[in-house]
Structure formats: structure tokens, C-alpha cells
Amino acid sequence: MTTVSPRVIASATSWIEGEAVRQLERTAALEGVRMAVGLPDLHAGKGHPIGAVFGTEGLIYPFLVGGDIGCGMALFSTDLSARKPKRDRWTTKLRGLDGPWEGDAGAYLAERGLAPSDFDGSLGTIGGGNHFAELQSIDAILDEPVAAALNLDPSRLVLLVHSGSRGLGESILRAHTERFRDGPLALGTPDADDYLRRHDHAMQWARASRALIAERFAECLGAVLSPVLDIFHNSVTPRDQLWLHRKGAAPADQGPVVIPGSRGHHSYLVVPQGDVASSGFSLAHGAGRKWTRSDARARLKPRLRPEDLVRTELGSDVICEDRDLLYEEAPDAYKSIDRVLADLQEAGVARPVARLRPLITYKTRGRDGD
């Protein structure tokens, strides 16, 4: 059996944890894997790395997509003026997003041609972990023509939503794992067809949920939205003769993507360029974790109070009433988004279009909703 050598898209000065590279190598050695690439935000996950793409032939591995099938980033422009942001007022008005949507989720999904599921009560909710909805200003335009083609207007704020398929994707992976553990599915078999059908449903559910999160957020502020882009970073999809398993990897073959920094740093809108096959048709999906969740709590609790974390270095507000989550998701727990972007630029696979600056990040109002 031939083993492919994984490529890591990162300069020598970028810190990549040894365990993440070992996970990349082990995963690259799985049966049927023909291509493995670590993106600059590569970090260790639970057995397999995050910030990576694996191309297989003949087989698919549901665990390489993970439980949050269809997780991704959606960007919307708003009619809110960037010139005089009413940050305090908006921060007060942003509530009620944690609980179930009061509207008819089944009808919302049906309008998009989607069948109902047992998890539709979570549609339009952000969820936990690194998920968020963030109001941002367009700090700098770095590629005028591309920005203009996307109708980006620096005088208006934008809304970035990071969320996925909540309990739905998790249930799909669990059903697979109960029968096959961490085993693959052979393409063309009924089991593979069944998984891919459910996977595609979870993808579209996640996209619909991001749109609904944005609508609920905008409704709190009385804002009007218009969609700019929506991209998946957890998925398995065919490309040429390979099946690309993206686990925390943005597509490089579907136009512009947003790469979020930490909640205290900028995000970048970038456009893929050059030989994107060299990076597995993929780009980084974020800054990447530097510290595990437990490390972040242990290191930061002694030196930072929650009050220090709800206002960031860039002067943005973070709405996060879950104390532990505030530490786990602190900007210091993440690598530098500028380094990640520089690595992609040096590899010749992406160039920046706009720099986005956080104004208000909504994580959670707490377990009781609001």
C-alpha cells in the first residue's frame, strides 16, 4: 500500500503543533487516501486534525467530516451605517437568540426544499464552542474590483455568522458510528448513498440555519440584510476523481471566502488564486487554536477577569454569558490570523479582498436563553 506524503501549507516561522502533524500523517495513511493537506490553521483534534483536507478514492470516511456536517461561514451586508455605530444600544437589543425561533421552522425549511427533521427546534440558533454571529465594519478594501463585484460598501456594516447543523449532523455521524465505528463506506453502496443523502441534507439545513440566525440578529436591530456568501468548511464532496473531506477547511474552488480571526482580531475576505490544487482545493477556515480549551482556562483565569474579555483590544464587545466559554474562546487561545493569511499568500493560493473589524460578537446570553 502506498502512503501519500501530507503537505502542510505554512511557512517555517509558523508554529504548528507536533501532535497536529502526527495526526495529519496518521490520517494520510488510511486506506484510500490519495491526498492530504494541512492548512495554516492546522491543529490537533480528537484523533484527526482540524484545518485539513483529505482526498480519497473509492471510500469515504464520515468521521473525517466530523459531527458538525455543513458547518461554515455566512456573510451578509446590512443597511446599518458604519459611520455612527450605536454599539451600546445594539448590544442591549441583541437578545433572545439562544432560545428556539418563534417562527415555523418546518415551513422555513420547506421553502428551501428541505425535509423536516427531529432537530428543527435548533434551526436559527448559534450553538456553542467557537460559533458566533458578529457585526463588523469593513476596515480596509484590499482588492477593489472583487469587493465591488460582491457589492461590499464600506459605509455599511456586515454580519458574519459561524454555525453548523447543531444536533442534526451529530445524529448522522452517531448513526454511522454505531454501525461502522470509525470505518469507511465504499462509494456506490446503499450505505454510502444513504450517508451522503443525509450529509447533503445537513449541509443545506446548516446553510438555512445561518440565514435564519442572521435574520434573527438583524431583527433585533431593525436592520435589513442582503447575502454576500455562504461557504462550508466541514463536508465531503467530489472533485475530479477524489472525494474531498474538508475538516475545518474552506473551499478554494468556489469563489471568495471569509477567514475569521479570533473574536478579538480582524477577519479577512479572501479570494482563491493560483494553483489551488496544490492546497487540496482548500484554504484555512480560521486562525486555528493555539491552546486547548482546558489550557486556555488554566492560563487565563488567573490573569484575566470576565470583564477584561467582554471588551477586546480592537474595542469590540463580546456577548458571552457563559464564563468558561469566555476563557476558552479568548483571543489569546488562538494563533495570529495575519500569520495564517501570510502563509496562504506566500503559498500563492489566496489574496485578501477586505479586512473586517469586529464591533459586536454574539456568543450566548447564557443557558437560560435571555
Place this chain on the structure above:
DNA sequence: ATGTGC
């Protein structure tokens, strides 16, 4: 990541 786990 998780309508989260005893």
C-alpha cells in the same frame, strides 16, 4: 461540536 452527561 453536542436539544452536551451521572
